[in-house]
Amino acid sequence: MLRHVVSQGARVVLVGVMIGVGAALASTRLLGALLYDVKAVDPLVFAAMSLMMIGMCVLASWVPARRASSVAPIEALRSE
Numbered sequence: 001m002l003r004h005v006v007s008q009g010a011r012v013v014l015v016g017v018m019i020g021v022g023a024a025l026a027s028t029r030l031l032g033a034l035l036y037d038v039k040a041v042d043p044l045v046f047a048a049m050s051l052m053m054i055g056m057c058v059l060a061s062w063v064p065a066r067r068a069s070s071v072a073p074i075e076a077l078r079s080e
Contacts, residue, residue, distance in 0.1 A: 009062075017053055
């Protein structure tokens with residue numbers, strides 16, 4: 001169950017990161033005109049930010065899933 005919840009969260013994050021990187025690459029002309037003496041397309045920054053977003057979002061789905069999986073189902077149903 002835990003693996004299923006985390007994999008669903010990771011799938012959503014990967015799609016979001018792909019859309020975000022695509023939008024960032026598409027807007028590089030505008031950013032290149034606004035930035036002074038900095039490359040608009042820096043692969044290190046793109047990779048670092050993508051990995052950070054993926055890591056944080058997987059952690060954000062893993063922590064609640066782990067906490068929810070530690071509760072017995074009958075206890076969760078009884079409390080509602």
